[in-house]
Amino acid sequence: MSGNLVEIQGLHFAYGKRPIxxxxxxxxxxxxxxxIMGNSxxxxxxxxxxxxxxxxxxxxxxxxxxxxxxxxxxxxxxxLRRRMGVLFQFGALFTDMSVFDNVxxxxxxxxxxxxxxxxxxxxxxxxxxxxxxxxxxxTSELSGGMARRVALARAIALDxxxxxxxxxxxxxxxxxxxxxxxxIRRLTDTLxxxxxVVTHDxxxxxxxxxxxxxxSEGMVEAQGTPAExxxxxxxxxxxxxxxxEDGPVLFHYPADPYPADLRLSHA
Amino acid sequence: MPxxxxxxxxxxxxxxxxxVWRMGVSxxxxxxxxxxxxxxxxxxQLVIREIFSAxxxxxxxxxxxxxxxxxxxxxxxxxxxxxYGSEExxxxxxxLSLVRELGPVVAALLFASRAxxxxxxxxxxxxxxxxxxxxxxxxxxxxxxxVAPRFWGAVISMPLLAALFSAMGIFGGYLVGVVMIGVDDGxxxxxxxxxxxxxxxxxxxxxxxxxxxxxxxxxxxxxxYDAPPTAEGVSRATTRTVVTSSLAILALDFVLTxxxxxxx
Ligand SMILES: Nc1ncnc2c1ncn2[C@@H]1O[C@H](COP(=O)(O)OP(=O)(O)OP(=O)(O)O)[C@@H](O)[C@H]1O
Ligand SMILES: [Mg+2]
Numbered sequence: 001m002s003g004n005l006v007e008i009q010g011l012h013f014a015y016g017k018r019p020i021x022x023x024x025x026x027x028x029x030x031x032x033x034x035x036i037m038g039n040s041x042x043x044x045x046x047x048x049x050x051x052x053x054x055x056x057x058x059x060x061x062x063x064x065x066x067x068x069x070x071x072x073x074x075x076x077x078x079x080l081r082r083r084m085g086v087l088f089q090f091g092a093l094f095t096d097m098s099v100f101d102n103v104x105x106x107x108x109x110x111x112x113x114x115x116x117x118x119x120x121x122x123x124x125x126x127x128x129x130x131x132x133x134x135x136x137x138x139t140s141e142l143s144g145g146m147a148r149r150v151a152l153a154r155a156i157a158l159d160x161x162x163x164x165x166x167x168x169x170x171x172x173x174x175x176x177x178x179x180x181x182x183x184i185r186r187l188t189d190t191l192x193x194x195x196x197v198v199t200h201d202x203x204x205x206x207x208x209x210x211x212x213x214x215x216s217e218g219m220v221e222a223q224g225t226p227a228e229x230x231x232x233x234x235x236x237x238x239x240x241x242x243x244x245e246d247g248p249v250l251f252h253y254p255a256d257p258y259p260a261d262l263r264l265s266h267a
Numbered sequence: 268m269p270x271x272x273x274x275x276x277x278x279x280x281x282x283x284x285x286x287v288w289r290m291g292v293s294x295x296x297x298x299x300x301x302x303x304x305x306x307x308x309x310x311x312q313l314v315i316r317e318i319f320s321a322x323x324x325x326x327x328x329x330x331x332x333x334x335x336x337x338x339x340x341x342x343x344x345x346x347x348x349x350x351y352g353s354e355e356x357x358x359x360x361x362x363l364s365l366v367r368e369l370g371p372v373v374a375a376l377l378f379a380s381r382a383x384x385x386x387x388x389x390x391x392x393x394x395x396x397x398x399x400x401x402x403x404x405x406x407x408x409x410x411x412x413x414v415a416p417r418f419w420g421a422v423i424s425m426p427l428l429a430a431l432f433s434a435m436g437i438f439g440g441y442l443v444g445v446v447m448i449g450v451d452d453g454x455x456x457x458x459x460x461x462x463x464x465x466x467x468x469x470x471x472x473x474x475x476x477x478x479x480x481x482x483x484x485x486x487x488x489x490x491x492y493d494a495p496p497t498a499e500g501v502s503r504a505t506t507r508t509v510v511t512s513s514l515a516i517l518a519l520d521f522v523l524t525x526x527x528x529x530x531x
Contacts (some may be wrong), residue, residue, distance in 0.1 A: 052404055054400065054403070054404070078408075079406070081403075081404060082406045084404075088397055088400075090396070090397060090406075092396060092397035092398055092400065092401035093398075094393075094398055095392075095396065095398065096389075104405075105405065106405050109405070109407045109412070110406070155426070177503075200419070
């Protein structure tokens with residue numbers, strides 16, 4: 001194969017009758033960090049749910065490591081997910097466990113490693129996100145940014161071949177943000193993983209990723225390497241990179257005209 | 268007017284279909300839980316944890332309620348028996364009512380509101396905060412890892428709690444009847460010993476409490492797993508757990524009693 005770990009062609013998806021994705025083409029090569037950007041609500045989290053097999057596409061193909069995700073049964077899906085790490089947008093840490101047990105969770109569930117080795121591994125993962133000292137805190141004792149970093153340590157716990165990061169930078173201070181950005185880059189390079197990062201942090205991600213996709217209205221609106229993106233004259237990309245309100249991307253969720261909604265039209 | 272009548276019928280129909288549907292789904296859920304119970308043998312510490320949260324944490328309420336129910340039985344029983352001049356039978360009355368009925372039933376009702384509601388709320392919140400989804404994403408089956416240990420932990424705890432409830436009740440009856448009122452000590456115990464049958468009374472009581480334990484736990488787990496992932500959804504599910512499982516306990520108690528004691 002072409003060295004693409006994730007290959008998506010003509011992917012359609014709808015929640016009930018409301019179409020969310022309308023023909024996405026996207027691929028991620030082994031060893032790449034790919035960023036996905038798009039306005040809020042355009043379906044980025046939904047795309048991750050499709051890649052990890054939590055929901056099924058209505059049309060199109062979606063292959064991960066050559067396997068057609070939509071056709072896998074539960075066992076096949078679980079086999080695939082063991083080689084996948086997911087950082088959830090809202091962390092989804094286990095609240096009845098400590099930080100340590102959260103990161104150790106998959107090691108205990110999926111491997112027979114002795115407890116001493118698990119301890120070393122967990123502390124290494126926590127060290128990578130700067131929270132080795134917090135290993136015996138309960139998850140309720142973490143700040144928002146700390147919780148995200150623990151969730152990140154948990155997502156990379158088993159060194160998966162593919163990691164999906166849903167907004168890894170949300171709620172991080174500039175220092176952590178730089179460190180986590182480097183961590184994602186370094187993990188991908190040293191372990192030969194593939195990373196797909198959903199992010200709104202345009203400046204930070206343009207520094208570290210290999211390829212960028214912009215999604216809008218359920219389609220890939222623009223794509224390219226960071227250099228191409230920066231040089232791009234597309235109004236869509238320009239608006240996004242510079243964070244302007246006016247442009248092809250609408251800030252508002254589709255609605256009736258504002259005056260009509262406020263019942264001003266009769267006045 | 269007929270519109271309204273039709274509407275009423277339609278609502279009843281919907282409710283009925285919905286009820287039957289939920290029953291089917293929860294039965295399937297129950298079977299799935301049994302099928303995924305292997306993990307409880309392989310990793311008993313998971314079950315032990317749940318025995319702690321369902322059983323040990325219910326101890327206080329079970330002990331205190333048992334004691335008071337027994338003391339009231341002692342008082343009321345003495346009042347009645349005394350008019351027939353058979354106060355010595357107080358031991359029998361207290362023991363039989365507790366072992367056959369009150370022990371399993373009241374303990375199960377308390378268990379439903381203490382442990383059952385906690386199970387529903389916990390699982391509902393795990394779902395609302397995407398913890399269940401995260402577990403599936405890590406290729407860990409939540410039915411095996413979350414549901415099955417809680418099921419066995421609660422099912423093991425229930426008969427033990429019911430037994431403790433009965434024992435405390437008998438002690439309470441003894442305190443009131445013998446220590447306070449002055450019924451003969453020897454008669455109280457020896458009549459109880461000769462009248463309470465192991466198979467007819469104690470074993471049947473244990474069977475009841477096991478059945479109640481399964482019913483309460485399945486309802487609690489299913490309601491939690493099925494709850495809409497919102498604060499309101501979880502709170503409604505918790506209420507439903509207590510209501511549904513209490514009604515189930517009372518209905519099952521009638522059926523079981525009819526089956527067990529009809530010959531006597
Ligand atoms: N479970 C669901 N049922 C129905 N509609 C949903 C569901 N989850 C999301 N949606 C809708 O699908 C659309 C895409 O949601 P999604 O969460 O994928 O957006 P997103 O791109 O991740 O946004 P954000 O950047 O704000 O996280 C939204 O309009 C949302 O209203
Ligand atoms: Mg999202």
